[in-house]
Amino acid sequence: MNFSTIVSGFPRTGTSLMMQMLHRGGLDVVADAKNMQSQGAFDAHGDYELNNLGPRLDKMTNEDLQGKAIKVVAPFIPRLPADINAKVIFMLRDPNEIITSLMAMNVVWEDDPITCVREARQILQDRAIQVLDIQFHDVIKYPRTVASQVRDFVFVDLDVDNMVKALDSKARTPNTGLVFFNNNLARVEQIKQN
16 A cells, blocks of 8 residues: 555544544554543543644655554644645534534634635645545444445455444444534534433
């Protein structure tokens, strides 16, 4: 395999889950070892990322990433090496759920998910990088179908059965919420469960 597999999307779209699926399927991943383990209730799978990603991306080459998967969330797509030979699995999720999930973790994210994703996708298109869009809820509802699509996209004989095992009951309870965008700022009203 002479290319790398990049898992991207806005935070809380299932990027870590997809990284775990790839790893369990047999693909080598680029991540800090401590980030490949669960860090608590909101991180059931580990986040599968590199700390200080931006500066580290600036120094990476195709050779560093060839044949491996790396998680590069959408805000960092502009920092990918200009000559990168990659395929991108782009995770998508309803912006309402993204914001609600971030709020549940007490995380403040200044970027508007819609604008951020648009900009990242434009960069990928401009660089003629192949992209496979995966909806978060499809991973939860149809894990075997998604695992097979991913295997075919990366053109590697991944173990689909092991990929499906990456899902557990914690991943099957999506957050809900309502978001209003105004001048790229998000205000969230959580929907209370009756």
